[in-house]
Amino acid sequence: MEALLVEGSLPANLRGRFLQSVPHPAHGADPVSITGVRLSDGTAAWHRARTDHSLLGTVPSLAPAVRDGLRIARPVQDPRTGEWHTIATRPGSPLAEHVTMSASGSVRRGRCFVLSGPTRIDTVALTPDHVVVFDVSVVHDRAAELIGLRTPFAWRSSKQARIGLLPRRSRGNPLWFPVSPCFVPDAVNAFEDGQEVVVDALRQTSPTGPRELTRWTLDLGTGEADEVFLTYADSAIARADEHGRGHHETYGTVGTTVFRYGDAAYSFGADHRLGQPALADEWLVIPVRHGASSDLAVFDATDLAAGPRSVVRLPVTVPVATRTAWQPLAYPIR
Template sequence: MEALLVEGSLPANLRGRFLQSVPHPAHGADPVSITGVRLSGGTAAWHRARADHSLLGTVPSLAPAVRDGLRVARPMQDPRTGEWHTIATRPGSPLAEHVTMSASGAVRRGRCFVLSGPARIDTVALTPDHVVVFDLSMVHDRAAELVGLRTPFAWRSSKQARIGLLPRRSRGNPLWFPVSPCFVPDAVHAFEDGQEVVVDALRQTSPAGPRELIRWTLDLVTGEVNEEFLTYADFAIARADGHGQRGHEIYGTADTTVFRHGEATYSFGAGHRLGQPALADGWLVVPMRHGASSDLAVFDATDLAAGPISVVRLPVTVPVATRTTWQPLLHPVR
């Protein structure tokens, strides 16, 4: 592994791999190449994951969006059981399948349900009792597929967008809640609050529109939906130990700014492009690009306004990462 230049001081207790999926020229637009940085003992080294062609690959949270003709929503892991959950769809079909996998990615069970049409589903969310399903305004377009467009999907504002709560403890169908036309590229967090389910997600209300961090509150008794705009954000994540709980914290990036919702921000200034951050043992790791340079900035998650405590310089220029994850190291690197 190639040692990397570090400006500033990496925390000695930051031990793990920051991984990102980036487009690979041999595989069209699907992010199937996984690269990253291994951090341990105050040092950084370049890391490349080995190839794997199972449903979820070697890193489930970075699973390719398309596999063997199926479109697979970014899997979500239940922190209590270690199981992974995703929704698989086949282009042109209204059928969807909720797939449950072991911690290693082995398929355990699946069950089908019907969408309102052949929708594009990129993400899911979990609560202890539900899988949150997004049946929204981006749909498969057969005509676009026939003419060979790289992304055979189209925006249909006339289609009723809806959020479904698929029960995890029974075989029932989703309970659907209508929402305004939109598309959700990333779910951030979901939790249960009595007879309500609260869903935080990034949404777009038009194909080229900005991403909004939105909070939907779904009333299981009345079927009503309350919608609350939180902020604009390109990427957002929730602290892992807060999943399924009300008191979670949300971190993200918006244009050139890193933020913790409702509290602190830090701006890198013009010319910087920021990717999806990852939380790592109390630190926030942010991929970024400035000109031809690609870097990782490490923040104290409790003091973003102070700026990064260190910046790792990457050996190659990589696209701004839209899918990232953090893997703690179980043993010290020798």
């Protein structure tokens, strides 16, 4: 593997692969490829993931949004069992399928349920007892598809958005909670707190509106959802550090700034573009683009204001990715 230039000092205990799904025009109908950087023992090198034609591919958390005519929500992994969970939909149909896969991505089981329409579902969240489903106000638009629009979906403000809790241990249907009209591009986390389920996610309340980090508290007793705005964030937000459990920190980017929700931020300055951060234990890894230069910045997650501890210089220009993942070297990657 090609060694990469590092400015500063990479943490010796940062051992894994930072991977990102980026556009690749040579790939036709599924124009993405996975590229990455291997960090180990204070050094950095290129990593190229092998191609796979299974449902999830070689890197489950970076599964393609569309495969074999199905739209696949970004999968989430159960930290206890290693299984992956996603929601698959077919454009134009109100039917959805909860798909459960092994740690390697092979399908183990699936079950269907009905949405309120041909909803676009981009993300899913998980608790020990529930799969969290986002039945939102963006739907498949047949007319847009017929005229060849790249994204055949339309905003329907009149469509009631709702969040569903699909039971994991029974064959029941989702318990639905009405929420304000919105689109949810990415979930951060969900966890159970007694008779309540707390869901943190990015949402948009209009087609061109800003993305808001939002917390919904779903009351299983009353069937009502409490909705609280937390902060603004771009589409690039790190998954929580305690997925499926009450998390401690949430990290994201807005404009040229990386932040930890509540108390810390660092700005890269003008003309920088930031991709989705990935949390690697006590380190935060962020793809950065400045003009024609592409870098990988490594922060101490507990001290963002101090700036990057190290920067890996990439020899080629890489598009800023909003779908990234960190996988420790101990994790079996083919």
